[in-house]
Amino acid sequence: xxxxxxxxxxxxxxxxxxxxxxxxxxxxxxxxxxxxxxxxxxxxxxxxxxxxxxxxxxxxxxxxxxxxxxxxxxxxxxxxxxxxxxxxxxxxxxxxxxxxxxxxxxxxxxxxxxxxxxxxxxxxxxxxxxxxxxxxxxxxxxxxxxxxxxxxxxxxxxxxxxxxxxxxxxxxxxxxxxxxxxxxxxxxxxxxxxxxxxxxxxxxxxxxxxxxxxxxxxxxxxxxxxxxxxxxxxxxxxxxxxxxxxxxxxxxxxxxxxxxxxxxxxxxxxxxxxxxxxxxxxxxxxxxxxxxxxxxxxxxxxxxxxxxxxxxxxxxxxxxxxxxxxxxxxxxxxxxxxxxxxxxxxxxxxxxxxxxxx
Amino acid sequence: xxxxxxxxxxxxxxxxxxxxxxxxxxxxxxxxxxxxxxxxxxxxxxxxxxxxxxxxxxxxxxxxxxxxxxxxxxxxxxxxxxxxxxxxxxxxxxxxxxxxxxxxxxxxxxxxxxxxxxxxxxxxxxxxxxxxxxxxxxxxxxxxxxxxxxxxxxxxxxxxxxxxxxxxxxxxxxxxxxxxxxxxxxxxxxxxxxxxxxxxxxxxxxxxxxxxxxxxxxxxxxxxxxxxxxxxxxxxxxxxxxxxxxxxxxxxxxxxxxxxxxxxxxxxxxxxxxxxxxxxxxxxxxxxxxxxxxxxxxxxxxxxxxxxxxxxxxxxxxxxxxxxxxxxxxxxxxxxxxxxxxxxxxxxxxxxxxxxxxxxxxxxxxxxxxxxxxxxxxxxxxxxxxxxxxxxxxxxxxxxxxxxxxxxxxxxxxxxxxxxxxxxxxxxxxxxxxxxxxxxxxxxxxxxxxxxxxxxxxxxxxxxxxxxxxxxxxxxxxxxxxxxxxxxxxxxx
Numbered sequence: 012x013x014x015x016x017x018x019x020x021x022x023x024x025x026x027x028x029x030x031x032x033x034x035x036x037x038x039x040x041x042x043x044x045x046x047x048x049x050x051x052x053x054x055x056x057x058x059x060x061x062x063x064x065x066x067x068x069x070x071x072x073x074x075x076x077x078x079x080x081x082x083x084x085x086x087x088x089x090x091x092x093x094x095x096x097x098x099x100x101x102x103x104x105x106x107x108x109x110x111x112x113x114x115x116x117x118x119x120x121x122x123x124x125x126x127x128x129x130x131x132x133x134x135x136x137x138x139x140x141x142x143x144x145x146x147x148x149x150x151x152x153x154x155x156x157x158x159x160x161x162x163x164x165x166x167x168x169x170x171x172x173x174x175x176x177x178x179x180x181x182x183x184x185x186x187x188x189x190x191x192x193x194x195x196x197x198x199x200x201x202x203x204x205x206x207x208x209x210x211x212x213x214x215x216x217x218x219x220x221x222x223x224x225x226x227x228x229x230x231x232x233x234x235x236x237x238x239x240x241x242x243x244x245x246x247x248x249x250x251x252x253x254x255x256x257x258x259x260x261x262x263x264x265x266x267x268x269x270x271x272x273x274x275x276x277x278x279x280x281x282x283x284x285x286x287x288x289x290x291x292x293x294x295x296x297x298x299x300x301x302x303x304x305x306x307x308x309x310x311x312x313x314x315x316x317x318x319x320x321x322x323x324x325x326x327x328x329x330x331x332x333x334x335x336x337x338x339x340x341x342x343x344x345x346x347x348x349x350x351x352x353x354x355x356x357x358x359x360x361x362x363x364x365x366x367x368x369x
Numbered sequence: 370x371x372x373x374x375x376x377x378x379x380x381x382x383x384x385x386x387x388x389x390x391x392x393x394x395x396x397x398x399x400x401x402x403x404x405x406x407x408x409x410x411x412x413x414x415x416x417x418x419x420x421x422x423x424x425x426x427x428x429x430x431x432x433x434x435x436x437x438x439x440x441x442x443x444x445x446x447x448x449x450x451x452x453x454x455x456x457x458x459x460x461x462x463x464x465x466x467x468x469x470x471x472x473x474x475x476x477x478x479x480x481x482x483x484x485x486x487x488x489x490x491x492x493x494x495x496x497x498x499x500x501x502x503x504x505x506x507x508x509x510x511x512x513x514x515x516x517x518x519x520x521x522x523x524x525x526x527x528x529x530x531x532x533x534x535x536x537x538x539x540x541x542x543x544x545x546x547x548x549x550x551x552x553x554x555x556x557x558x559x560x561x562x563x564x565x566x567x568x569x570x571x572x573x574x575x576x577x578x579x580x581x582x583x584x585x586x587x588x589x590x591x592x593x594x595x596x597x598x599x600x601x602x603x604x605x606x607x608x609x610x611x612x613x614x615x616x617x618x619x620x621x622x623x624x625x626x627x628x629x630x631x632x633x634x635x636x637x638x639x640x641x642x643x644x645x646x647x648x649x650x651x652x653x654x655x656x657x658x659x660x661x662x663x664x665x666x667x668x669x670x671x672x673x674x675x676x677x678x679x680x681x682x683x684x685x686x687x688x689x690x691x692x693x694x695x696x697x698x699x700x701x702x703x704x705x706x707x708x709x710x711x712x713x714x715x716x717x718x719x720x721x722x723x724x725x726x727x728x729x730x731x732x733x734x735x736x737x738x739x740x741x742x743x744x745x746x747x748x749x750x751x752x753x754x755x756x757x758x759x760x761x762x763x764x765x766x767x768x769x770x771x772x773x774x775x776x777x778x779x780x781x782x783x784x785x786x787x788x789x790x791x792x793x794x795x796x797x798x799x800x801x802x803x804x805x806x807x808x809x810x811x812x813x814x815x816x817x818x819x820x821x822x823x824x825x826x827x828x829x830x831x832x833x834x835x836x837x838x839x840x841x842x843x844x845x846x847x848x849x850x851x852x853x854x855x856x857x858x859x860x861x862x
Contacts (some may be wrong), residue, residue, distance in 0.1 A: 044752050046397055225727055225728055225730070226726050226727055226728060227719070227720075227724065227725070227727070227728055228726065230716060230719055230720055230728060231720065233712065233716075234709045234712060234716075236702075236722055237710055237711045237712065238705075238709045238710055239705045240705065241704075241705070241706055241707050241708055241709045241710075242709060242720070243688055243689070244688070244698060244699075244700065244706055244707050245707075245709070245717065245720045245721045245769065246688075246689055246692045246720070246723075246771075247689070247720060247723055248687070248689045291811075
């Protein structure tokens, strides 16, 4: 991508950010809150301390994984809205092992080192299964991946609820018991941070990035996304590629689900995904399926839930707002970026026309 | 209505597409605008029909200077253009399409519109069912609809851009006779943009020839074809060479094949093709030729019977698998089904060539550069394919065909190409044949089929008849083929 284009994209993004901020400020003013003070508190809450920064990074990881997987499916022209259910299935599959691990595994020896890989692999299998099902519904049943995905999202949520209300329930609330530390992703001794999780997410993202840039698989996905018929005539096995793109995305979403249960929550409970699959969709839409931008944008998007939670739990009533306002901000931002992109494309077309006729 | 173009100049970047062109079109006459691809015909006609303004020069209608901002302006002045690919809305009915662009109130008057449609269609001798959906019509019928629409909107000068591409011989006859009647009885001016000399000879009274953006000749018909070719290209072209080598083993076998085409079902088709053979598939547009080609490529299911390639039944095999068996299919819609809009030439070669999981971009760029040189494609390795001209897209499609082919399935391989590009394409294809590939191809151009085919499979009325003695025919072979397509029973001698 050339420099002028990158600058244009950055300009659009800043403009959209400004619009979304003004909107949020207006809402806050109408509620008799102090936007500027809230803004300061927000920034402090996401950047002010090492622990705040760690929270943002850890919140960004599952979104990054989902966004990485969605880069593959969006490139192939697939709207994998079922990513949310794939996250949920990943969380459930990771729990199958995690809930059986006892507090003390000192006598397991070498087996103890296999707990975490087994959990993560099973989670990837769960996500991949759900995504593969969506792909088969599309390829064999002619059901659009959006509708299949939405249906499977519902089913996955109900499987989750029946498990935490039924056989897996421990105590009065619908949730499992907290998992033993041997079952969890290892933590940094002082911060709420898991270096291993960061490494896994970065490697996964790097692999997707390389696959799209330098492999036959990535090129085939691009060709399918632009014109599946022509891709087939050029010798690409279209159905097989669609299936594998979906499965890869599902595996990454499943990994994100595992991160939710094995780090963020430490147990399985309803709404375990918390919408991170949809956040992944927003991120990929925000960057316009340009892989290089996903990393910074995922970090940026992750500040919103972290920061708005800090505001929601603030004792100062002049800045205390509901955490839902964070979602309003995110929605407004995505909308503004998409509209901004549309305006920019229109301006560019008009400029080109003028250059041709002028 | 008398239309004059005065010193029209249009440049694109450094290219002078139209260089001070002055042409004059009188009322009631039929003109041809001849020239090879890139000679400037389309640019000039787009200027005349309001799609783009000239850099300099004037358009005069009955001596009065006019300027057009949009095609609608041009149509209001009586100038209408029929495009090569009909600009209609496929998922609306004939009547809906006819009503588009009419200047009416908020509530369209369907009854009046239908009456107008039928009246104008009758005036031209066309039969159009107002309630059929446009996507079920043939290209020829869509063209008729567009002509009716332009006439009803008051066109007095009609520009037709390559109107005989993709329509049947019968539809061409209907079109030409109604155009002649329009000119003679109603004083319409007709401009035929074409590179097909036989069309020009059959229809036109005067010919303007363009070459490299300049007007190089103005002739009154009849003028000899040779003279026109010389004007277009600067020299005449030699005829193609016939096959020299002996035939190889059987590569394609169709046994009692039955398949569904757009309008009819083809039944009981038998065929055996050996390596080194060229088989032309002839028939009216939509009679099953293209469907048979697609079936041989594993892209369309059969109703019955079976197809074997190299002795192996292809049932259940996809195109990617057949490609590995040495079968390649090239469709006529290049950007719809063949090339990927938005991908570069290098990326196309990387996709089409087998290899490991990782792409060596440097090697692929080198390969693309080499193929660009070898196939004389006007473009760069990093050029997105949609920026290439139609002829160069066809060259790219041929360059993308794998080496060591055993069977080549081509749908109208020279669609929209001029004489020189057509000759070049066939030179490449015949080289493949000499290396041992069998070729099956469709074409609406009977002369092309007669020129290149060893045998011809004629599709008519749900039957496919093999004609193997065309070359030995004493009569005009194209004429004999035309009769067979029209339904005459074949009697082998």
